Amino acid sequence: MHNNVLILDFGSQYTQLIARRVRELNIYCEIHPYHHIPENLEPFKAVILSGSPFSVRAEDAPHPDLSAIKGHKPLLGVCYGAQYLAHFNKGHVAPSDIREYGRAKLETIHDRECLFAGIPENTQVWMSHSDTIAELPEGGVRLASTSDVANAAYRIEGEDTYAIQFHPEVYHTTHGKHLLENFLVHIAQVKQDWTPAAFVEETVDMLKEKIGDGKVILGLSGGVDSTVAAVLLHKAIGKNLYCIFVNNGLLRKNEFEDVLDQYKHMGLNVHGVDASARFLEALKGESDPEAKRKAIGGMFIDVFDDEAHRVEDVDWLAQGTIYPDVIESVSVNGPSVTIKSHHNVGGLPDFMKLKVVEPLKMLFKDEVRRVGAELGIDKKLLGRHPFPGPGLAIRILGDITAEKVRILQEVDHIFIEGLRKWDLYDKVWQAGAILLPVQSVGVMGDERTYEQVVALRAVESTDGMTADWVNLPYEFLQETSNNIINRVKGVNRVVYDISSKPPATIEWE
Numbered sequence: 001m002h003n004n005v006l007i008l009d010f011g012s013q014y015t016q017l018i019a020r021r022v023r024e025l026n027i028y029c030e031i032h033p034y035h036h037i038p039e040n041l042e043p044f045k046a047v048i049l050s051g052s053p054f055s056v057r058a059e060d061a062p063h064p065d066l067s068a069i070k071g072h073k074p075l076l077g078v079c080y081g082a083q084y085l086a087h088f089n090k091g092h093v094a095p096s097d098i099r100e101y102g103r104a105k106l107e108t109i110h111d112r113e114c115l116f117a118g119i120p121e122n123t124q125v126w127m128s129h130s131d132t133i134a135e136l137p138e139g140g141v142r143l144a145s146t147s148d149v150a151n152a153a154y155r156i157e158g159e160d161t162y163a164i165q166f167h168p169e170v171y172h173t174t175h176g177k178h179l180l181e182n183f184l185v186h187i188a189q190v191k192q193d194w195t196p197a198a199f200v201e202e203t204v205d206m207l208k209e210k211i212g213d214g215k216v217i218l219g220l221s222g223g224v225d226s227t228v229a230a231v232l233l234h235k236a237i238g239k240n241l242y243c244i245f246v247n248n249g250l251l252r253k254n255e256f257e258d259v260l261d262q263y264k265h266m267g268l269n270v271h272g273v274d275a276s277a278r279f280l281e282a283l284k285g286e287s288d289p290e291a292k293r294k295a296i297g298g299m300f301i302d303v304f305d306d307e308a309h310r311v312e313d314v315d316w317l318a319q320g321t322i323y324p325d326v327i328e329s330v331s332v333n334g335p336s337v338t339i340k341s342h343h344n345v346g347g348l349p350d351f352m353k354l355k356v357v358e359p360l361k362m363l364f365k366d367e368v369r370r371v372g373a374e375l376g377i378d379k380k381l382l383g384r385h386p387f388p389g390p391g392l393a394i395r396i397l398g399d400i401t402a403e404k405v406r407i408l409q410e411v412d413h414i415f416i417e418g419l420r421k422w423d424l425y426d427k428v429w430q431a432g433a434i435l436l437p438v439q440s441v442g443v444m445g446d447e448r449t450y451e452q453v454v455a456l457r458a459v460e461s462t463d464g465m466t467a468d469w470v471n472l473p474y475e476f477l478q479e480t481s482n483n484i485i486n487r488v489k490g491v492n493r494v495v496y497d498i499s500s501k502p503p504a505t506i507e508w509e
Helices: 017-023 081-087 176-189 195-213 225-239 257-263 276-282 289-308 323-329 365-374 402-421 474-487
Strands: 004-009 031-032 043-051 073-080 092-106 123-135 138-146 153-156 161-164 216-218 242-246 270-274 314-318 355-357 428-445 447-460 491-496
Touching: 004 017, 004 081, 004 289, 017 031, 017 176, 043 081, 073 081, 081 092, 081 153, 081 161, 138 216, 161 176, 161 447, 195 225, 216 289, 225 242, 225 314, 242 257, 242 289, 257 270, 270 289, 276 289, 289 314, 323 402, 402 428, 402 447, 402 474, 428 491, 447 474, 474 491
Parallel strands: 004 031, 004 043, 043 073, 073 161, 216 242, 216 314, 242 270, 314 355, 447 491
Antiparallel strands: 092 123, 138 153, 153 161, 428 447
């Protein structure tokens, strides 16, 4: 049984980064909305309070009951969490005369033995707040200051309760990971036993116990998530796993044949189904992104239901859902909002009568890859770029037609193969092309053209929660643009997307 860490989310854009940093310490953690604290706190060895877009002074500020946590479990308040612990425990939080956003220096550290052990006395941190802790809470002892913030960190006497005004999870806090390690490992005594090997062993045992002799049907996509989920399930239940790879007509060029070929030597029972005509018919006339996602999700359900009836006594539907899917699809009802729905998150219609198993739903993408390496999956497959579940449907802005799919498949193929040729593919986390609902005037062979515009997108990231655009070489972009315009009939203009996430998302829809 792991010593788990509970992260209470108050709606901060950085909450997922806290989880990432904790996981990097080989410590398992879970994110829960502040207003849905788990009833059973026994599995959690320590608790972290996230930041928030709210002010603790606001009437509608998040105000959970922490009576079962504070003073009973090691507790770390970050930014809003630090102000919360002060404001609601006889301290005083006031508007700051000088708002602190960005880099700051911790110039005075009063405690060199616990939270700041091994951290230089002058160290860079990342601030993001407009309120300040004017008076410490009852029992508060100052631990660190900056030139503008007297109470940049404090602890509560007689408790393992600590609070920091800055964000240790952000890369720009130079010793942030070290501070989290001090709190979790040395103060809270949390064991660092969250490893890929441990995950594989525990998950396989869990799947064996949960599924027993039941049969499982799994939709393979050829991507990392569904492949790792399939190998884990195969390790647990063997021949009782039935994998289906569906051609929804929205895959990359030649992907249906290529994916079926790559699974031939993996020992998996895989059946290919060409349902492209059904999907394109279901999408006919749909241009709204959410409507397209729902149409595709509904058709996947229909196809799986048809295929499930071909296998006798199927009990389970397996999905390659991962943690960012869950986080981005669940609204925290206030501080966080649903960015977009994911077709593989949520329940199933009653008529399917299948139970859902999601062996990867608590893993980030990079953790899935490490688990895949532990399982011995080929590096080339594990390094494959993420591809959206709805496929090219959300990379074609507007309605979907077979001709638009053909154009985008050709463009995408030239882009991706170009990245491989230039030895750039493995230096990019995700890349793809987007067909815009725009036509532009061009000239080819002294003749006027009025054809489609495509955008190229390439980002670097760790888990998809945040991403930066990749500065691809001009020479590469020039060659790729020329190849697309010269070889793909119907395209006369290529642009490159230089937006980061946030504020943009990786996909356009």
